[in-house]
Amino acid sequence: MSETVDVSRGLPAHPERATLEGKNKFVGFWVFLSGEVTMFATFFGTYLGLRNGTAGGPEAADLFHMPLVFIMTMILLTSSLTSVIAITAMKKNQFKKMKLWMWITFFLGVAFLGFEIYEFVEYVHYGLGFSTSAFASSFYSLVGLHGAHVVFGLGWVLLLLIRYNRAGITLTNAPKFYMFSLYWHFIDVVWVFIFTVVYLMGIGGG
Amino acid sequence: MVREAAHTLKKSLLWDLLTTVDHKKIAILYLIAGTLFFGKAGLMAILIRIQLMIPENTFVTGQTYNELLSMHGTIMLFLAATPLLFAFMNYFIPLQIGARDVAFPFLNALGFWFFFFGGLLLSLSWFFGGAPDAGWTAYVPLSSRDYAGIGLDFYVLGLQISGFGTLISGINFIVTMITMRAPGMTLLRMPLFCWTSFITSMLIVFGFTPLAAGLALLMLDRMFDGQFFLAAAGGNAVIWPHIFWIFGHPEVYILVLPAFGMISEIIPVFSKKRLFGYTAMVFATIVIGFLGFMVWVHHMFTLNLGPITNSIFAILTMLIGVPTGIKIFNWLFTMWGGKLRFTTAMLCASSFVPTFVLGGVTGIMLAMSPVTHLYHDTYFVVAHFHYIILGGIVLGLLGATYYWYPKMFGHCLNETLGKWMFWIFYIGFHLTFFIQHILGLIGMPRRVNVYLADQGWDGMNLISSIGAFMQGVAIILLLINVIYSAKKRPNHR
Numbered sequence: 001m002s003e004t005v006d007v008s009r010g011l012p013a014h015p016e017r018a019t020l021e022g023k024n025k026f027v028g029f030w031v032f033l034s035g036e037v038t039m040f041a042t043f044f045g046t047y048l049g050l051r052n053g054t055a056g057g058p059e060a061a062d063l064f065h066m067p068l069v070f071i072m073t074m075i076l077l078t079s080s081l082t083s084v085i086a087i088t089a090m091k092k093n094q095f096k097k098m099k100l101w102m103w104i105t106f107f108l109g110v111a112f113l114g115f116e117i118y119e120f121v122e123y124v125h126y127g128l129g130f131s132t133s134a135f136a137s138s139f140y141s142l143v144g145l146h147g148a149h150v151v152f153g154l155g156w157v158l159l160l161l162i163r164y165n166r167a168g169i170t171l172t173n174a175p176k177f178y179m180f181s182l183y184w185h186f187i188d189v190v191w192v193f194i195f196t197v198v199y200l201m202g203i204g205g206g
Numbered sequence: 207m208v209r210e211a212a213h214t215l216k217k218s219l220l221w222d223l224l225t226t227v228d229h230k231k232i233a234i235l236y237l238i239a240g241t242l243f244f245g246k247a248g249l250m251a252i253l254i255r256i257q258l259m260i261p262e263n264t265f266v267t268g269q270t271y272n273e274l275l276s277m278h279g280t281i282m283l284f285l286a287a288t289p290l291l292f293a294f295m296n297y298f299i300p301l302q303i304g305a306r307d308v309a310f311p312f313l314n315a316l317g318f319w320f321f322f323f324g325g326l327l328l329s330l331s332w333f334f335g336g337a338p339d340a341g342w343t344a345y346v347p348l349s350s351r352d353y354a355g356i357g358l359d360f361y362v363l364g365l366q367i368s369g370f371g372t373l374i375s376g377i378n379f380i381v382t383m384i385t386m387r388a389p390g391m392t393l394l395r396m397p398l399f400c401w402t403s404f405i406t407s408m409l410i411v412f413g414f415t416p417l418a419a420g421l422a423l424l425m426l427d428r429m430f431d432g433q434f435f436l437a438a439a440g441g442n443a444v445i446w447p448h449i450f451w452i453f454g455h456p457e458v459y460i461l462v463l464p465a466f467g468m469i470s471e472i473i474p475v476f477s478k479k480r481l482f483g484y485t486a487m488v489f490a491t492i493v494i495g496f497l498g499f500m501v502w503v504h505h506m507f508t509l510n511l512g513p514i515t516n517s518i519f520a521i522l523t524m525l526i527g528v529p530t531g532i533k534i535f536n537w538l539f540t541m542w543g544g545k546l547r548f549t550t551a552m553l554c555a556s557s558f559v560p561t562f563v564l565g566g567v568t569g570i571m572l573a574m575s576p577v578t579h580l581y582h583d584t585y586f587v588v589a590h591f592h593y594i595i596l597g598g599i600v601l602g603l604l605g606a607t608y609y610w611y612p613k614m615f616g617h618c619l620n621e622t623l624g625k626w627m628f629w630i631f632y633i634g635f636h637l638t639f640f641i642q643h644i645l646g647l648i649g650m651p652r653r654v655n656v657y658l659a660d661q662g663w664d665g666m667n668l669i670s671s672i673g674a675f676m677q678g679v680a681i682i683l684l685l686i687n688v689i690y691s692a693k694k695r696p697n698h699r
Contacts, residue, residue, distance in 0.1 A: 020385065024309040028381040035373065035411040042419035042452070046434065046445055053440020055433070131431035134440035141426060141434075 011093050011169060016178035018171055025175045033186050040190055043142045044197060051202070053134035058126055060135070060202030065122075069199050072115045073191065079108035080188040083181040090177055095168045102161055102177070105184065109154045116147050139198065146194055149187050156180055227311035232318050233297035233614070239322050240289035246329070247281035248681060250274045255638075255674035258667050261659035271655035272339035273357065277328075279342030280361065283457060284368060285325040287595070290603050291464045292375055295403045297614060299379060302397045304388025309381040317374035324368025331360035341653065343454070344424070346435040346446045351428050362425045369414050369421070376410030379403055394488065398481065401488050402467030405495040406460050412499065413456035420449035444509060451502035459498040462594065463491060465602025466533060469555045472609050473537055476552035477544030483536040490529035490536075497526045507575045508582045516575040523573035530566055534559060550624030554605030557632055561601060565593030568643065583653075586646025592639045596677075604631070604684070617695035619687050627683040634676025641666045641673075 012018040017026050051060065086101035120140070128136050157180050164173045223235060254274055257265045266274065296314065300307055308314050331337045338361035340349040349358050383396070383404050396404075424446070426432035433439035435446055474481045481487065503511060503519035537559050546552070568590040572578050581587060604627075612618045645666050650657065657663055 023385050024381050027384050028309065028377050031377045031380050031411055035377070035415040038412050039415035039419045042416040042449055046419075046423060046449075049442055049445055050434065050440065053433075053442070055438070055440040131433055132439070134433045134436075134442070137426065137432040137434055137441070141423065141432070 011091075011171070011174070013091070015091065015093075015169060015171055015174035017175070019175075022171065022175035025179055029179045029182055033182065036186065040142075040145070040193075043138075043145055044193065047138040047142045047198065050134040050138040051198075055133035055135075057132040057136060058123075058128045060139075060198075063123055063126055063128060064199050064202050065119075066199065066203060068115065068119060069195065072112055072119075073195050075108050075112045075115070076188055076191050079105045079112065080185055082108065083184045087178060087181045090169055090174060093169055098169065098177070099161065099165075102157060106154060106157050106161070109150055109157075109184075113147065113150050113154065116143070116150075120144075143194060143198065146187065146190055149190070153180065153183055153187055156183070227315045229296050229300050229307050229311065229314060230614075232314050233293045235318055235322075236289045236293035236296060239318075239325070240286055240293060243281050243325060244286035244290065245681075247278050247286055248678065250278040250281075252674055252678050254278065255671040257655060258657075259671040260668070261664055262656050266655070268655045269336070269339065272341075272653075273332075273337035275653060276338045276341050276344075276357075276361075280328065280338065280365070281325070282595070283342060283461070284365060284372075285321070285328070287461045287599055287603075288372060289321060291406075291461065291599075292372075294399075294468065294603075294606055294610065295379060295406075295464060296375075298610065299382060299400055299403055300386075302400050303383060303386065303391055305382060305386035308378050309386055310378050313374050313378050317371040317378065320371025320374065321368045322371075324364045324366070324371060326364075327367060328360050328364030331357045331364075334360070343447070343450055345450075346424070346427070346443045349424065349428075349446075350435060359425075359428060362421050362428065366418060366421045366425070369417055372410055373414045373418075376407040376414070379407040380411070383407075394485065397467075398470040398484065398487055398491075399464070399467035402463040402470075402491050405491050406463045409456045409460045409463075409495055409498060413453045413460060416449055417453035420446065420453065423449070444506075447506050447509065448502070451505045452499070455502045455505065456495075456498045458591075458594065459494055461599050462602075463494065465558075465599045465606075466491065468602045468606040468609070469537060469558050472551050472555040472605050473540050475609075476547045476549060476555070477541045478547075479540055479544040481536070482539035482542075483532070486532055487536055490532040493529040494526060497522060497529070501526065504573055504575070504578075507578045520573050520575045524570055527566060527570055534563060534566075549608070550619070550621055550628055551605045551609035553625065553628045553632075554601045554608065557628075558598065558601040558605065561593060561597030561635075565590060565597055568593065581646060583651055584646035585642040585650045585652055588652050589639045589642035589646060592642075596635055596639070604628070607684075615692075617691060619691045620694070623683055623687040623690065627680045627687065630676050630683065631680030634673045634680060637673025638670050638677065639673070641670050645670070 015022075017023045082101050083105045086098045086105060089095075089097035089101060128139075130136060130140050160173070160176055160180060164176075167173060169177075223231060226232060226235075253266065254271070257263050257271055296308070299305075328338075335356040338344065338349075338354070338357040340354050340358060340361075344354075344358065344361060347353060349361075383400060387393075387396070423432065423434045427434050427436070433441045435441050435443045437443065470481055470487060501519055501523045503515060504523045507516055507519075541556065546556075548556070568586070572581055572587065572590060608619055608624055645663060646652075648662060650661075650663050657667075
């Protein structure tokens with residue numbers, strides 16, 4: 001167990017895993033994400049089981065506006081990329097660069113969230129309320145759960161950025177930024193599945 | 207002066223327990239909370255058996271009976287067995303792998319308090335419009351807003367919160383065993399209790415998350431007009447049993463695997479031999495955990511999901527008998543030719559083996575999808591799972607209590623009282639539940655609050671109730687033993 005790490009000659013190669021605490025968080029967060037996978041899988045399964053239960057309400061093909069969803073997808077994928085750039089900067093101990101790219105990630109996430117809220121509001125205007133049909137309930141709960149994860153991630157990175165605004169990269173905050181980026185990638189991957197299972201299969205029939 | 211000093215000591219002890227992040231103290235907290243919930247749910251079981259003691263009894267109303275049986279099942283599985291196992295896992299995993307504490311001491315405490323307040327919220331339902339009354343499985347539409355009262359809202363929210371605590375603890379145990387083993391403690395040198403706890407924690411991570419999703423769907427349906435389970439708006443009620451049993455079947459292994467681990471610690475000690483087939487035990491545990499996720503449909507055979515589905519799940523269910531059988535033989539071979547010493551712990555551990563085999567055999571019977579229509583929803587099922595849960599998990603817990611008590615509290619439990627407890631409990635257990643196999647086979651359905659006389663059920667139900675009272679007496683003897691042994695302990699100070 002590496003209780004103490006010598007930082008007099010700069011940070012180690014993996015500052016997020018250099019201490020036992022960082023390593024614990026690293027392993028624990030992966031385990032947590034694997035649990036998240038099964039939770040999302042349950043919501044996906046429910047959606048797949050109920051997506052044809054429209055009960056006379058609007059159907060997927062009537063609603064989904066692919067250009068908008070494509071823009072949302074691109075924004076979220078880009079935000080994942082910017083978080084990678086930030087983490088690369090973190091490993092090179094370039095604090096200002098990391099901060100900049102984390103802020104860009106944050107604002108891309110906000111943009112994504114704005115589009116998603118806009119999308120939901122539009123669907124409600126088209127007559128797809130949460131209680132309209134089983135399709136509506138399962139659609140809103142699955143995509144909404146993803147949206148809730150985005151909200152949580154945005155709050156998380158905002159707190160980190162404010163809390164460590166002038167701290168520089170340390171062995172304490174490196175694991176925290178790293179865990180956030182892992183979480184952000186996870187949100188991104190879930191969205192790729194939502195894009196395929198909900199939107200592409202929604203307009204493509206199947 | 208002395209009284210004042212005693213007062214501050216008492217106050218600081220309570221304050222210490224409320225604010226602690228130490229794994230041993232949290233283990234004690236789990237032990238106390240688990241015992242309280244166990245006592246509560248055990249009392250409910252006694253009330254249930256009083257109601258069923260004689261035909262056409264009017265001891266409790268049908269509604270109260272439904273609430274009693276729902277709360278008995280829910281509390282026993284989520285709020286009694288789980289924390290009691292967590293108590294031992296919390297105390298002994300760090301000691302057995304040579305770590306100073308678990309990986310996240312703060313999260314450890316957080317997990318406990320989530321569990322405790324979730325359980326408290328569920329229990330509060332008794333005072334706010336009635337407890338949940340749709341069984342511990344809470345099948346829709348029985349649990350929907352049309353048929354179930356506000357109690358189900360307490361069920362949904364209470365289990366969501368306590369389940370979150372359980373999930374936190376599960377992740378914590380996994381990380382502890384991955385990163386914090388002492389130098390030289392390779393994975394295949396970990397004591398078997400650690401291994402079974404490790405697999406249990408994995409099952410918690412992959413089992414409690416679908417439950418969280420399912421409970422969220424039920425909550426959306428009940429409180430926010432969701433349409434998941436109502437056929438009128440395109441929903442499908444079968445989704446609930448699927449989600450529930452994807453969690454619910456692994457839940458059984460979540461509970462029984464640490465008990466397997468405890469048995470595997472106790473039997474070698476009192477046989478004066480090494481555990482037979484350590485590696486086989488480890489791999490059997492992994493295989494059980496893996497297969498545990500692939501058998502959930504065997505709870506739903508009578509939903510008619512089709513012959514192919516049913517056959518696949520029947521075969522997979524029977525497959526679990528193989529790794530479990532490996533474990534049974536390993537325990538037998540550990541005892542074979544050993545210098546056996548029948549202390550209370552060993553009595554519990556060795557009697558666990560045949561009792562668990564009985565539960566396993568009826569499990570294989572229930573796995574055969576064609577005949578399961580005969581057993582389904584009868585007392586045969588009730589007998590089967592009580593053989594697993596009481597005869598498996600509770601015997602393991604009782605054994606572990608006697609075995610590890612000196613390590614946790616510094617003095618042994620009294621052996622004479624212990625043996626009385628064991629025999630009263632063991633005979634009472636078989637009186638209660640063996641007879642229920644026959645009751646089920648001659649047609650008594652489960653979850654009924656009254657039955658007519660002269661159907662051949664009267665005598666058997668009376669015997670079953672007498673057995674339940676004996677088990678109650680045995681648990682009271684255990685509590686007496688705790689106080690008695692604390693008073694009689696040799697004073698080293």
